[in-house]
Amino acid sequence: QVQLVESGGGVVQPGGSLRLSCAASGFTFSGYGMHWVRQAPGKGLEWVAFIRYDGSNKFYGDSVKGRFAISRDNSNNTLFLQMNSLRGEDTAVYYCAKDYGSGSLPDFWGQGTLVTVSS
């Protein structure tokens, strides 16, 4: 069965950096695109980034473009999100999600990891 396990969340000061990881299993990781989606406390879902199955294309939401970088290691079935220049409004639970196919939609989600940006 598909399993996605996020890690790397924690408390970071404004302006700081953090790297999230998402360990994937139960499917052929190298054959699927992957998303990051976040949810601020008490708020709705916000799409953050997408990477194609082979890493050839990456797309970002307007609020994180230029500060966040999505990447993947297909040999180790792991997805990453490098977050730089963090702001208070980046405080959220970050979910990784497998894509259904061709960048169409996130279909299976991990349980998320909490990032808190605070001094």
Next chain:
Amino acid sequence: SSELTQDPAVSVALGQTVRITCQGDSLRIYYASWYQQKPGQAPILVIYGKNSRPSGIPDRFSGSSSGITASLTITGAQAEDEADYYCNSRDSSGNHHVFGIGTKVTVL
């Protein structure tokens, strides 16, 4: 980027039918997908494509679309269907995604 509009909340009597709508220009081009999220849990995909359900999703959940409006219908709502429901679609560029604000469904 595109926006998807949802009503913030809706209520339904136990066993009755409720329709949740999602509006956005990108829905002329792309189908919406629908996610159920219960407190403290990750979202779960319930409807995608024209009207497809992932394995394990009850058939009381169905989807439809017309013009710029996509709909999720729960026919015979159960207590366990009380949750937040989010629509999602690609934007007009096809490379980005956008979520609606979510609709809180209360089963009375």
